[in-house]
Amino acid sequence: MNGTGLVWIYRDYHRCSGCRRCEIACSVKHEGKIWPEASRVRVFMLVPGIEVPHLCAQCHDYPCVDACPSGALSASKETGAILVDKEKCIACGRCIDACPGKIPYIHPTGNYAVICDLCDGDPECVKVCSEGGWNALQLVKGSAGYNAKLYAKTPEEITRDLARVIYGEEIAEGI
Amino acid sequence: MRGYAGKLLEVDLSSGNIRETKIGEDILRQYIGGRGLASKILWDRLGNRWSEVDPLSSENILLMLTGPLTGFAPGGRICVSGKSPQSNGIVGSTVGGEFPIDLKCAGYDGIIFTGVSEKPVYLLIKDSDIELKDASHVWGKGAKETVLTLVREARKEFEDRYRGRGLLKEPSMLYIGPAGERLCRTAAVLAKWSHAAGYGGYGAVMGSKKLKAILAKGTGPLPEVHDMERTLEHINKIIKASLNAEFFRRWGTGSAGYSVGAELSSEPVMNWQEEWHDEKSFGVDKFEPFWVKKFWGDFGCATTCLKLAVINFGPFKGSITDNPDYENQAYLGPNLGVFKPEGNIYLTALIDELGFCGIQTGNLLSFTAELYQRGILTRDDLGGIELKWGDAKAFSDLLKMIVERRGIGDILAEGTYRAALKISEMKGVDATKYAVTCKGIAIGAHGIRSGRDYPHYVSYPCSVQGGDHTSVAYIPLNHGNSELTAILYDSGVVCWFNFFSQEAQEALWGLIEAVTGWKITPDEWFNVLSRRILNIQRAALLLGGPDLKWDPRIHDDVPRRWYEPLTKGPYSGKSVDKAKMLDNVKEYYGAVGWDERGIPRSDELKRLGLDDVDKELEKVRRELR
Numbered sequence: 001m002n003g004t005g006l007v008w009i010y011r012d013y014h015r016c017s018g019c020r021r022c023e024i025a026c027s028v029k030h031e032g033k034i035w036p037e038a039s040r041v042r043v044f045m046l047v048p049g050i051e052v053p054h055l056c057a058q059c060h061d062y063p064c065v066d067a068c069p070s071g072a073l074s075a076s077k078e079t080g081a082i083l084v085d086k087e088k089c090i091a092c093g094r095c096i097d098a099c100p101g102k103i104p105y106i107h108p109t110g111n112y113a114v115i116c117d118l119c120d121g122d123p124e125c126v127k128v129c130s131e132g133g134w135n136a137l138q139l140v141k142g143s144a145g146y147n148a149k150l151y152a153k154t155p156e157e158i159t160r161d162l163a164r165v166i167y168g169e170e171i172a173e174g175i
Numbered sequence: 176m177r178g179y180a181g182k183l184l185e186v187d188l189s190s191g192n193i194r195e196t197k198i199g200e201d202i203l204r205q206y207i208g209g210r211g212l213a214s215k216i217l218w219d220r221l222g223n224r225w226s227e228v229d230p231l232s233s234e235n236i237l238l239m240l241t242g243p244l245t246g247f248a249p250g251g252r253i254c255v256s257g258k259s260p261q262s263n264g265i266v267g268s269t270v271g272g273e274f275p276i277d278l279k280c281a282g283y284d285g286i287i288f289t290g291v292s293e294k295p296v297y298l299l300i301k302d303s304d305i306e307l308k309d310a311s312h313v314w315g316k317g318a319k320e321t322v323l324t325l326v327r328e329a330r331k332e333f334e335d336r337y338r339g340r341g342l343l344k345e346p347s348m349l350y351i352g353p354a355g356e357r358l359c360r361t362a363a364v365l366a367k368w369s370h371a372a373g374y375g376g377y378g379a380v381m382g383s384k385k386l387k388a389i390l391a392k393g394t395g396p397l398p399e400v401h402d403m404e405r406t407l408e409h410i411n412k413i414i415k416a417s418l419n420a421e422f423f424r425r426w427g428t429g430s431a432g433y434s435v436g437a438e439l440s441s442e443p444v445m446n447w448q449e450e451w452h453d454e455k456s457f458g459v460d461k462f463e464p465f466w467v468k469k470f471w472g473d474f475g476c477a478t479t480c481l482k483l484a485v486i487n488f489g490p491f492k493g494s495i496t497d498n499p500d501y502e503n504q505a506y507l508g509p510n511l512g513v514f515k516p517e518g519n520i521y522l523t524a525l526i527d528e529l530g531f532c533g534i535q536t537g538n539l540l541s542f543t544a545e546l547y548q549r550g551i552l553t554r555d556d557l558g559g560i561e562l563k564w565g566d567a568k569a570f571s572d573l574l575k576m577i578v579e580r581r582g583i584g585d586i587l588a589e590g591t592y593r594a595a596l597k598i599s600e601m602k603g604v605d606a607t608k609y610a611v612t613c614k615g616i617a618i619g620a621h622g623i624r625s626g627r628d629y630p631h632y633v634s635y636p637c638s639v640q641g642g643d644h645t646s647v648a649y650i651p652l653n654h655g656n657s658e659l660t661a662i663l664y665d666s667g668v669v670c671w672f673n674f675f676s677q678e679a680q681e682a683l684w685g686l687i688e689a690v691t692g693w694k695i696t697p698d699e700w701f702n703v704l705s706r707r708i709l710n711i712q713r714a715a716l717l718l719g720g721p722d723l724k725w726d727p728r729i730h731d732d733v734p735r736r737w738y739e740p741l742t743k744g745p746y747s748g749k750s751v752d753k754a755k756m757l758d759n760v761k762e763y764y765g766a767v768g769w770d771e772r773g774i775p776r777s778d779e780l781k782r783l784g785l786d787d788v789d790k791e792l793e794k795v796r797r798e799l800r
Binding site: 018027035168 | 246247273276280319320322323324326327330339340341342343344345367368369393394395396397399403407418424467468470471472473474475476477479483485487493495
């Protein structure tokens with residue numbers, strides 16, 4: 001731990017360029033490879049032009065931790081991230097069902113759930129996003145409190161809300 | 176083999192048979208991928224009967240190929256190829272997006288389509304789980320409905336089939352619009368809303384095969400590389416260089432619709448009757464308010480030069496497109512006498528929606544408008560349309576006639592050059608002098624008369640991709656603007672727009688080695704590897720057929736329009752000098768090892784080990800005697 005304290009990744013979807021450098025940075029850090037479907041942040045594009053970086057929102061009440069039958073999930077006291085113990089995880093998918101945003105997923109080739117660990121408080125995705133000046137992902141110190149859970153939404157919900165504003169209702173309904 | 180997934184998918188649309196094909200490492204080392212590998216595959220399979228193969232028949236082969244650098248070099252891109260229904264040669268036509276990334280992550284470097292399907296189909300790929308599916312319900316549909324419908328269906332299917340592992344990201348896709356279905360020769364292969372592989376007319380090839388779309392989801396990693404640490408180092412160098420290009424990042428190519436006219440005097444204005452305009456109503460500052468996304472890019476790109484434009488008010492409400500980028504700005508703007516962003520965004524969005532290439536089709540629209548201006552085509556000929564410069568609605572009406580092949584639309588759907596030949600016959604005039612094309616391919620929106628823009632005299636006449644502004648002939652051959660460099664980008668397959676800087680160009684050689692483990696030096700590339708690809712493309716272009724063939728003595732030339740002097744702006748009076756033109760063409764032939772008739776020399780082809788190409792070219796040598 002590098003002692004950064006509680007942090008939260010603020011997301012501004014309107015600013016996401018869809019470059020997916022966050023996926024590259026995350027998967028290189030965690031998997032040693034460029035692997036978009038094994039990235040802890042995944043950019044969904046249900047409609048072209050509306051790119052949605054989808055990652056753990058760190059709900060105040062951690063429903064995924066409660067739902068885990070094998071004690072594999074825990075909340076880091078240092079950063080507030082959800083930590084997955086790969087050895088204990090049985091890939092049952094209950095954390096996915098419990099998540100209001102269906103954010104966790106089972107690793108494409110492993111038998112464990114994948115959830116953002118905030119890179120111990122210094123997330124790689126945020127670094128590349130700031131470097132490019134997009135700032136769709138920004139690091140905020142402290143706790144987002146109850147508001148955090150509002151961001152635990154499915155890609156469909158987020159995309160519909162954005163599509164209505166950007167493209168109008170017809171396209172929003174077509175998702 | 177590093178950087179490659181190691182196999183291609185081969186789909187026979189006639190039988191529905193799907194299998195895997197492997198390409199040997201020696202071939203990949205020589206032809207890399209994308210445009211290079213496409214040339215090799217097409218030549219091996221069709222070379223000995225090239226002139227007889229109709230590009231829109233079941234005999235043609237449609238290729239969609241990535242390269243070893245795809246996914247690693249910033250900005251995902253894939254190369255679409257086949258026998259081109261525009262040039263009758265081979266064009267490597269690239270398009271951005273995440274499709275190539277998904278394809279490689281699914282385990283395939285590319286797809287080879289042969290035959291013709293009986294009914295409309297689309298190909299759905301989820302790793303090695305692959306099937307052809309009925310596309311009747313989206314046949315005839317525009318871009319928006321096609322994308323929304325097929326992505327929605329695929330997501331639902333994946334959700335049912337792979338339940339319990341959480342959400343998969345949506346599959347990425349390539350598709351055609353109605354223009355491709357109706358075999359319009361200016362149809363593109365599309366990605367997202369507005370990304371297009373336009374040059375070559377492969378949307379029509381896809382349409383002739385009744386292939387509406389390909390959707391891919393790969394859940395694996397990108398292929399293993401030779402040296403990951405050095406791969407990342409070189410990627411970062413390229414990214415740093417891109418981040419330094421601040422104006423380009425902010426404006427993309429979307430500032431050029433004004434400046435290529437006002438500053439460089441090299442922009443098509445009313446079918447190239449002029450190349451200069453100083454209309455501040457067409458400034459980038461006037462486009463910016465429409466950009467709902469100011470940085471938009473494809474996989475791994477730090478430049479993100481695209482911008483998402485939406486019109487939410489007025490008569491053009493509902494128009495969605497990118498930027499428009501410079502080519503669409505120019506060709507569907509000043510080239511049509513349209514000098515306001517709204518009209519230009521509207522026409523670009525319509526071009527995307529119907530599945531046309533904005534360059535090829537913009538050229539076709541202005542060609543038609545000039546014939547109307549000169550009284551060669553009348554209002555009656557045009558089904559009642561008064562095709563006046565600047566009238567975006569009139570041009571949109573004409574677009575609909577073309578895509579429906581209604582009235583004169585049926586002739587225009589054959590593209591500018593072929594339409595010019597037909598109209599010349601019909602009207603007893605020479606309409607080809609208003610066709611601003613080279614080898615059946617409309618010239619990109621970069622003129623040469625002022626001498627201020629990057630293309631030179633030989634750029635289009637000697638290019639193996641005709642009017643393609645992204646692949647121009649150039650001396651010196653090892654220059655960043657040379658066609659041999661373009662072949663490297665298109666074979667890599669990488670996005671040219673991340674390689675403008677010296678730093679990035681240098682990093683590219685290191686990236687090739689770090690990814691593949693092959694030490695390819697600039698010397699080997701420019702003197703041997705790229706030459707093989709160039710000569711195969713040149714041979715295919717000269718063999719041509721079946722409907723048109725090119726005689727270099729006539730067709731290795733700029734459009735006749737460019738021998739007319741500019742009459743407006745600071746470069747007024749400038750035109751192409753015929754004697755200098757002929758000299759430059761001869762000089763280029765000499766530099767690339769072509770004889771005085773423009774045919775690749777036997778000794779040069781033998782040096783490159785292309786004896787079979789040499790043998791086929793005997794036909795051309797006899798014909799051009």
